[in-house]
Amino acid sequence: MAQMTGGEALAAALVAHEVAVVFGLPGVQLDWAFDALYAVQDRIRVIHTRHEQATSYMADGYARTTGRPGVCLVVPGPGLLNAASGLATAYACSSPVLCLAGQIASDLIDRGRGVLHEVPRQLELAGSFTKWAARALAPGEVPGLVATAFEQMASGRPRPVLIELPPDVLAATEDVAVPDAVRRSSQPPGDPDLLEAAAKKLGRAKSPLIFAGGGIHAAEAWEELRELAEMLQAPVVMTVNGKGAISARHYLAQNMIAARELMPAADVILAVGTRFALPQVTEWGPNGNQTVIHLDAEPSVNGRRGRRLGIVADARAxxxxxxxxxxxHNRKRPSREDELTAVKERIDDLLFELQPQASYALAIREEIPDDAIVVNESTQVGYWNWVGFPVYEPRTFIAPGYQGTLGYGFATALGAQVGNPDRRVISINGDGGFMFNVQELSTMALHNIPVITIVFNDNAYGNVRAFQKQFFHGRYIATELRNPDFVKLAELFGVEGRRAEGPEGLRVALREALKHDRPVLIEVPVGEMPSPFPLLIRGLKAAPWSWPCE
Structure with missing residues (x-):
């Protein structure tokens, strides 16, 4: 044990758990925490942002692309509320993010005195977008709570966790013991009888089909998935968050458009690391004659909609x-390569008809390395990417999951780049979403984060406008945008700016940007694009706003 302030206890606990980066924004309740981080700058890099929203998005991008917990540090009240959208996105996408949130003085919590940044029942509020949340009331409690937070992120379904840190606790001094770091323990494989039953059904199936979600990436289960799929000659339909679980070059790798063709012929369906929500609300979803096996780390998922065989287990185990x-139990199976390659080619041809989205997206894919990380946004090219963008390696395609958080992408890409300094990171944005975190161009330049940021500029909330055209007879309202010159704006922040006309112009701009290792923004002026949703939601029995995104 040693005499420490609560801030020093926090810094020591983060060092013990090998935290390399903290994304934060300082404020008066956090002074003792930041002073302690000053003393460990040789161990922990502090990246400060221009808005708390960016701290949680960056932590999420860091976590989902590295597999290591991302850590953000924000003041209480408005600071935590600003960070909540990023934490909600991380919650939707099962991302291990530790939020360290300030509080008001411990003796004034929930007393309604109107203290600076006071929000009643802040810890209860945090429970809406975290897996676990707790409050430190003494310096000696801090390391144990950090250890528990890492245990929570390492067990079961990974999701954000939160520790509240009142300023008087951060400033107080007492004897503190810092426990050893929590190591991820081996995860339970599931009930052996249920696994044996599942193995029999899959082995005896004539036409098995696999649905794979983001849980494959969280559990690092991509090799086991590929081995099982090849053993069964089962096509693997990947959700948006599951893209890259099997390389798009593999004939077994399929998308959700192909699922409409593959699902009716399947007799046994294995859903792993996914809520399997979308097929349940479509005309082509599973019927009563098909066996559904659902393997997921979260028990509540396995119990939904009367699953025939639910197995609670870590995806990899x-x-x-x-x-x-x-x-x-496996029957002799001839290769389905010719059949499934033909399916892929038909779907690719169908998707290529959606222009200019397809040409822009494929221009990006063909110019960047296989291991480049693409952070996709809620924009017209981004919607095409949900199904059409080829992904070749795990953890290289990031989407906001069912939160559909407009504006999350740019800041998330910055966090991904910090966690992956040896890879290129590409941020795909629309002009509407990009402006949510445009101020982080400052963070990008100050910390020299070499993301290549693409902004497709149609001077509108383009998707809302498309829906107003399709469903409301062109009664446009609140969709027109007035934008700055994005190239000049980037240059004012100290970021290289380029403008690219059309898909070929984008190719040239990307080639130039990839030649060096510094931040770049590429503005791509575009006009109105055809809505991709008639293609994406075909066969959906629910309204478009009810579409499950995983």
Whole structure:
């Protein structure tokens, strides 16, 4: 034990857990925490932002692309509320983010005195977008709470966690013991009887089909998934968050458009690391004659909609068990490469008809490295990317999950780049969403974060406008935007700016940007684009706003 302030105890606990980066924005309640981080700058890099929203988005981007927890640090009240959208996105996408949130003085919490940044029941509020939340009331409690936070992120379904830190606790001094770091323990593979039953059904299936979601990336289960899929010659339909679980170059790798063709012929369906929500609300979803096996780390997911066989298990451990068990029951299976390659080619041809989105997206894909990380936004090219963008490696395509958080992308890409300094990171934005965090061009330049940021500029909230045209007879309201010159704006912040005309112009701009390792913004002026949603939601029985995004 040693005499420490609460701030020093926090810094020591983060060092013990090998935290390399903290994304934060300082304020008076956090002075003792930032002073303690000053003393450990050789161990922990502090990246400060221009808005608290960016701290949680950056932590999420860091976490989802590295597999290591991302950490953000914000003041209480408005600071935490600003960060809440990023935490909600991380919650939707099962991302391990630790939010360190300030509080008012501990003796005034929830007393309604109107203290600076006071929000009643802040800890209760945090429970809406975290897996676990707790408050430190003494310096000696801080390291134990940090350890518990890491245990929570390392067990079951990863999601954001939060620790509240009142300023008097950060400033107080007492004897503190810092426990050893929590190491991720081996995850349970699931009930052996259920796994054996699943192995029998899959092995005896004539036409098995696999749905894979973001849980594959969270559990690092991509090799086990590929091995099982090849063993079964089962096509793998990847959700938006599951893209890259199997390389798009593999004939078994399929998208949600192909699922409409593949689902009716399947007799056994394995859904792993996904809520499997979308097929349940479509005309082409599973019917009563098909066996559905659902393997997921969260028990509540497995119990939904009367699953025939639900297995609560870590995706990697559960798939490894199936890889071991299926061969004892597996029938002889000829390769389906020709058949499934033909399916992929038909879907690719269909998707290419949606222009100019397809040409812009494929221009990006063909110019960047296979291992480049693409952070996709809610924009017309981004919607095409949900199904059409080829992804070749795990954890290289990031989307906002069911939150659909407009404006999340740019800041999330900055966090991804910080966590992956040896990879290129591409941020795809529309002009509407980009302006949500445009101020982080300052963060990008100050910390020399070399993201290549693409802004498709149609001077409108383009998707809202498309829906107003389609469903409301062109009664446009609140969709027109007045934008700055994005190239000049980037240059004013100290970021290289370029303008690209058309897909070929974008190719040239990307080639130039990839030649060096510094921040770049590429503005791409575009006109009105055709809505991709008639293609994306075909067969959906619910209204478009009810579409599950995973």
């Amino acid at each position: 559960g798939l490894a068990e199936l890889v071991d068990r299926v061969p004892r």
